[in-house]
Amino acid sequence: MxxxxxxxxxxxxxxxxxxxxxxxxxxxxxxxxxxxxxxxxEILILKDCTNLRKISEISNQVKCLSExxxxxxxxxxxxxxxxxxxxxxxxxxNRCYKIKFLPKNLCELSVLRQLSLCECSxxxxxxxxxxxxxxxxxxxxxxxxxxxxxxxxxxxxxxNHCRSLETISSPGSPPKPPFRHSLCxxxxxxxxxxxxxxxxxxxxxxxxxxxxxxQDDGKYSHRFMYPGDEIPEWFSYQTDGGNSxxxxxxxxxxELPFRFAFCIVFNMFYNEINLLDFTIRYEFNFKTNxxxxxxxxxxxxxxxGVGAAxxxxxxxxxxxxxxxxxxxLSKMFGPNWSSMCSNITEASFRVSSTNQEYDHVxxxxxxxxxxxxxx
Numbered sequence: 074m075x076x077x078x079x080x081x082x083x084x085x086x087x088x089x090x091x092x093x094x095x096x097x098x099x100x101x102x103x104x105x106x107x108x109x110x111x112x113x114x115e116i117l118i119l120k121d122c123t124n125l126r127k128i129s130e131i132s133n134q135v136k137c138l139s140e141x142x143x144x145x146x147x148x149x150x151x152x153x154x155x156x157x158x159x160x161x162x163x164x165x166x167n168r169c170y171k172i173k174f175l176p177k178n179l180c181e182l183s184v185l186r187q188l189s190l191c192e193c194s195x196x197x198x199x200x201x202x203x204x205x206x207x208x209x210x211x212x213x214x215x216x217x218x219x220x221x222x223x224x225x226x227x228x229x230x231x232x233n234h235c236r237s238l239e240t241i242s243s244p245g246s247p248p249k250p251p252f253r254h255s256l257c258x259x260x261x262x263x264x265x266x267x268x269x270x271x272x273x274x275x276x277x278x279x280x281x282x283x284x285x286x287x288q289d290d291g292k293y294s295h296r297f298m299y300p301g302d303e304i305p306e307w308f309s310y311q312t313d314g315g316n317s318x319x320x321x322x323x324x325x326x327x328e329l330p331f332r333f334a335f336c337i338v339f340n341m342f343y344n345e346i347n348l349l350d351f352t353i354r355y356e357f358n359f360k361t362n363x364x365x366x367x368x369x370x371x372x373x374x375x376x377x378g379v380g381a382a383x384x385x386x387x388x389x390x391x392x393x394x395x396x397x398x399x400x401x402l403s404k405m406f407g408p409n410w411s412s413m414c415s416n417i418t419e420a421s422f423r424v425s426s427t428n429q430e431y432d433h434v435x436x437x438x439x440x441x442x443x444x445x446x447x448x
Contacts, residue, residue, distance in 0.1 A: 085105065085107040087111070089110060089111050092116070094117050095116075097118055097119060100122075101122055101124065102127070106130070106132070109129065109130075110132060112134045112136060114135060114137060117138060117140065117141050119142065120142050120145055121144070122145065123145060123146070126148060128148055130152050130154055131155060131158065136159070139163065141165065142163075144165050144169070144189075145168045146166075147171055148172055149172055149173060150172065150173065150176075153176050156178040159182075160184060161182050161184065162184055162186045162187065164182075164187070165187075165189045166188075166189065166193060167193075167210075169193050170192065170195060172196060176200065177200045179203065180200065180204070183203060183204070183205060184203075184205060185205065189208075191231075192214070193217075196216060197217060198217065198220075201222055202220075202223070204226060205224070209227060209231070211230075212233045213234045214235050214238075217238050218240075223241060229258055232260060232264060234262065235263075236264065236265060238261075239267060239268055241275045256293075256294050257295055257296075259276055259279065259297045262299075264299065265387060267300060272390075273305070277305045280295065280394070281305065283295055283394065284392075284445050285307070285443075293330065293332055293395065294394065295394030296394075297391070298391045298392070300387060300389055302338050302390075303390070305441070308336050308441030309444070311442075312440045312441075313439055316337075316425060317421060318440065318442050321418065321419055326414070326446070327399075327410070327411065332396045332445035333394075333443065333444055334442070334445055335393055335441060335443070336392045337438075337441075338391075338437070338439040339436045339438065352427050353393070353425070353426055354374060354425050355375055356374030356422070356424075357397075357422055358423070359371040373401060373405055376427075425437070
């Protein structure tokens with residue numbers, strides 16, 4: 074029934090055994106109560122239903138619903154009975170421009186993993202969030218001023234262009250190491266009203282915690298971005314104006330995944346530049362001495378995207394956490410990589426910024442580096 078633009082009723086004739094109901098682009102003004110009688114329903118999709126203004130009270134019969142997509146609806150609120158959707162994992166309210174608040178009992182959705190609220194331009198605050206939430210998208214929520222607390226489980230937070238956002242009241246209870254989730258990213262590009270406490274004690278400290286604590290799986294990758302012009306103090310190597318650092322490698326640095334973090338302060342001086350094309354290149358240069366005393370340079374370089382859509386002409390802090398694994402060292406040094414690495418005690422680390430249109434973009438103002446294995 075997708076995009077049947079004249080369809081505005083008739084769901085009472087649908088079988089109660091349905092598991093997947095898709096009615097995007099239809100003319101429903103109110104979500105029929107008969108939908109909540111489908112006790113086997115797992116997926117409900119009503120995207121771009123621009124006449125949809127009301128969600129009927131949720132029946133206790135709905136036990137299996139795991140996904141609800143209401144993006145583009147004209148609803149102003151969700152029913153308080155949403156807490157009864159005990160298996161709900163994904164809730165999409167993108168572009169629900171009129172929704173002003175979310176139910177205070179939203180935190181009772183214990184298995185909710187993804188909550189998407191992009192371009193909810195009337196939303197001013199968020200209630201306490203579910204403790205198990207994994208991903209929160211609130212990009213372009215232009216009136217959003219505060220977030221009550223970040224769940225310790227939250228791995229991905231996309232808050233770019235929340236230009237009224239001032240505070241995150243509490244960073245939440247920190248996750249206890251070892252972490253099972255070592256891939257994460259928090260994005261606050263263009264959130265220029267964020268207060269100092271939120272920048273330094275919530276975002277930057279969450280980056281420090283995840284970067285320096287032990288991980289228990291084979292993946293390690295962090296990205297954090299927020300407005301600011303200072304490298305956090307926990308970066309032990311820092312430069313002011315350069316983009317290269319000579320570092321002393323810790324003993325046996327190659328025996329475990331070699332975890333490190335770096336941070337840059339950068340400025341995008343092109344208005345509305347497309348940051349999907351803007352990238353940061355980082356590289357290690359390891360120098361080895363062979364038996365005949367000839368120096369050989371071994372290079373490892375990667376590119377990472379900044380990942381925001383556009384940004385204004387102000388400084389931002391970008392923190393990256395990464396790791397070198399035995400497979401990476403083997404590619405650089407060959408089959409005898411372990412014995413070669415045991416003789417390497419120094420390296421240089423360099424960052425640079427590039428853009429497809431301008432090739433090299435010299436926007437990096439400050440730079441910091443930190444080993445993460447020893448903590």
